[in-house]
Amino acid sequence: MNITAVRLRKVHGTMETDGTFWEERLVQPLDVYAEFRNKKPVAWGNQVDDRHYKHSAVFVEIDTDEGASGRGGPMPDSIAYIVATQLRPLLMGRDAFAHEFLWDIMHRSLVHGRQGEAMMAISAVDCALWDLKGNALNQPVFRLLGGPTRTEIPAYSSMLGYDVLDMGKVRERAKQHQEMGYTAQKWFFRHGPMSGMEGLRKNVELVKTLRETLGEDNDIMLDCWQSMDLNYVVKLAERIEEYELRWLEEPAMPDRIDTHRQIRQSINIPVSGAEHEYTRWGFKRFIDQEALDILQPDIYWAGGLSETLKIAAYATAHDLITIPHGHSTPAGIHFSVTQSPIHTPYQEYLVKWNAIHQHFLESPLMPLNGVIKAPTATGINMGLDKAKIESEEEFMPA
DSSP, X not given: OBEEEEEEEEEEEEEEOSSOSOOOOOOOGGGGSHHHHTOOOOOXXXXXETTEEEEEEEEEEEEETTSOEEEEEEEOHHHHHHIIIIIHHHHTTSBTTOHHHHHHHHHHHOTTOSSHHHHHHHHHHHHHHHHHHHHHHTSBHHHHTTOOSOSEEEEEEEOTTSOOSXXXXXXXXXXXXXXXXXXXXXXXXXXXXXXXXXXXXXXXXXXXXXXXXXOSSSEEEEEOTTOOOHHHHHHHHHHHGGGOOSEEEOOSOTTOHHHHHHHHHXXXXXXXXXXXXXXXXXXXXXXXXXXXSEEOOBTTTTTHHHHHHHHHHHHHTTTOEEOOBOSOHHHHHHHHTTSOTTTOOOEEEEHHHHHHHTTTBSSOOOOBTTEEEOOOSSBTOOOBOGXXXXXXXXXXXX
């Protein structure tokens, strides 16, 4: 079964919203500089009015001479450019089932792209190849990966983009998601070290409000989004330890592995991270230095499903938890239900990002009563809904 075409479809559409979609942003590494600290959230689209949000996405489609095809994405133009100009020539005419070979030649060809957008491009192609393989064999992908170990998995609602400055709104949204069946929620700090004691107190207030709202039986996670340092995190952890967080996420930039290790040794809250790390070799550094309790590779960034399975296998040898970053639920569920429940107890569900990334899909996969069920459709279930595509064109590199 040989690859005959690698097509890139850029689609455009409008998503319905209830008010401003991106209400607030999270703390960011650039916030160490005053000129960036008070900037508004990046829209990642166009908020037309209180009810409508326009956005675009590119999907890669791989066709074969036997009729089977697969789809990966969505992705922005910058990643589609790498697929079109550097990966497509490597794939044409190749055996679509030679999955490990295709991953290896893509990785070896991008000698300056072992991280970042080049790995994101490989990840999209890898997921498209798994989708193709599942479609060709008439099986959901998790059955090809060795699963399932269970038929459903608890999801935690990841609240990026919600207002974290108004505690009244925090209480309202946290309670709402608890009533939807979620037993765990992740929220995002807005303030970092350069916001001083006032910012620190507001961060603590956020955690206190969440625990008071959700009670003792729900897990709460807080994301630092690579924007803090050792001294600040230790100070913050001392003030929020009493609220019994499930974990504190990505406290420092991903290359600061020593900082992660020192934080883990210095606080009494489990440390998660490496969302912005790539491949088994990048994660090996964190694991070997005992820098994290929970690993969070992104399936669409770290190297695709193929590479995430390798990362998780190495993690289990060290009895570590792997919960992939969760903006792409259709791919994530196929990983999650193949893992031991003790090593993957949750799947992340980034509420707003899934609304965007699944908008164009024919059958969006969403949690029901706080759990995500293993899909029955073939492949990764990446069919596009024609009714949601207002216009489209072939992506052409400039």
